[in-house]
Amino acid sequence: MxxxxxxxxxxxxxxxxxxxxxxxxxxxxxxxxxxxxxxxxxxxxxxxxxxxxxxxxxxxxxxxxxxxxxxxxxxxxxxxxxxxxxxxxxxxxxxxxxxxxxxxxxxxxxxxxxxxxxxxxxxxxxxxxxxxxxxxxxxxxxxxxxxxxxLPQPLLWPKLNVKQKEIDEALTSFTIPQDEPLIGFCPGAEFGPAKRWPDYHYATLADMLVKQNARIIIFGSAKDREVGDQIIAQMVHSDKCINLAGQTKLEQAVGIIAACKAIVTNDSGLMHVAAALDRPVVALYGPSSPEFTPPLSDKAEVIRLITGYHRVRKGDAEQGYHQSLIDIKPDRVFETLMNLIMRSKKSNG
Known part of the structure; x- marks a missing residue:
């Protein structure tokens, strides 16, 4: 066949x-x-x-x-x-x-x-x-x-096969230290900021994670470069954050995501990549619905404060963010992320 x-x-x-x-x-x-x-x-x-x-x-x-x-x-x-x-x-x-x-x-x-x-x-x-x-x-x-x-259950979820050599080469290409836990941020999303968690929330979360000895890696396309820079500009510990948006080829981004301890992401394509790499994922949803395209992983946790599908191209706030995403506070994301990482450690023995 x-x-x-x-x-x-x-x-x-x-x-x-x-x-x-x-x-x-x-x-x-x-x-x-x-x-x-x-x-x-x-x-x-x-x-x-x-x-x-x-x-x-x-x-x-x-x-x-x-x-x-x-x-x-x-x-x-x-x-x-x-x-x-x-x-x-x-x-x-x-x-x-x-x-x-x-x-x-x-x-x-x-x-x-x-x-x-x-x-x-x-x-x-x-x-x-x-x-x-x-x-x-x-x-x-x-x-x-x-x-x-x-449909026969369970469904066979996506699962990417990435070799350790590919991971090492991607990390080396961007001189990313391997002696610190890496936390990936995917702050971009199609259709503009209405589907994005605010940059200032990402910055607050980043500083909270740096206090836990983490290094932050920002992923995305060239059009996400600006929001990555905005996150870094608002951080206290900006030296602990690397903005790779628009700098990597997709295969390099896949390799570095595979090296991360966990990923915090908007509803985006890279969210699905992270889930397929079996990384702990905190997925932040606003107007788009996880009831249609959720991250397909047992290690993913969705945070959403509203229900139903909302066809939104422009948010409520001056920056274009949707209020339902503004209302997701960094403290809650931090707690969810820490719990996911601990759960993942236990499941991996």
Whole structure:
């Protein structure tokens, strides 16, 4: 069996999709799984043992490029895939498997993809409340899984395989001391500050952790560099914090996160990476809902003060923060984090 997956275009979604790959491999250990996704995702896919090959998607997110998709599809005919699973819901994402003449093409209905997909599923969102459940359901025959309750439990959560050599090389590249416990902060989030815990709260928490002999590492993309600098500027012990936002390649960030004792994070893609690395994670949620995309780990603790989903692009405060995140105080996060670290130590013997 050879399977082509058309993968997601976001870090968090890519991490959650590993549950599908693990499930497919459990159902058929001989299944060769190739994943077509943006070039950046290779840093994650190469650490997923279930993935045979990461294929670069040369077309940008949101770009239709019909002719190019037809060319890519035809170039894949020689691979003789038996099955394709299309994870994005767009019409264009189903074109490549169609042009590759893959006999079975599975996916949720999405943008009226009749014909492009010949194993099409109609999604009842209430029956599959979690995104990871929607991904895993596609591993099974259509008539076998009608809701998340039909999925074999427990689900196989994402689990990245990172070698110690990769961790050591990443730490050395940024001259990060290895004689202090590292606590990672992921203060960024898509759609701006409305999904972010305030920088001044991060700064207060950082100083509390430094008093426990920790060193703080800030992760994120180039657009998170500014918020990282703001956190450091408000710290008393700023010499104990390193801002790596925008400085690392994704594979380096993965290696350094794997070296951290724990991670404090907003609802972000790196939150899912940290969970897949089996790090203790304190996840801070505001308007976005953990009922759809929670961190998939027994070592994760979610803090959220409101319920339901709130479609918010701008927060209440002058800085753009959402009041529900402002109301999560550093003392509570510190206590939750310390308890998680102690629990993790006990579970590890």
């Amino acid at each position: 050879k399977t082509l997956i058309i993968g997601p275009s976001w870090v968090g979604d890519m991490m959650m999709s590993q549950s599908l790959y693990r499930t497919l491999k459990q159902l058929d250990p001989n299944n060769e799984i190739d994943v077509m996704a943006p070039a950046w995702s290779r840093a994650l896919l190469n650490k997923m043992p279930e993935v045979n090959q990461a294929l670069e998607m040369p077309i940008g997110h949101g770009e239709f490029a019909f002719i190019k998709r037809r060319q890519i599809g035809r170039s894949l005919i020689a691979n003789h895939y038996d099955h394709a699973i299309v994870l994005p819901n767009s019409f264009k994402s189903a074109l490549i498997p169609f042009f590759a003449k893959i006999p079975k093409r599975t996916g949720w209905k999405g943008e009226l993809r009749y014909g492009l997909l010949n194993d099409i599923r109609k999604l009842d969102k209430s029956a599959f409340p979690l995104m990871v459940e929607r991904y895993v359901a596609l591993a099974y025959p259509r008539d076998q899984i009608h809701s998340a309750k039909d």
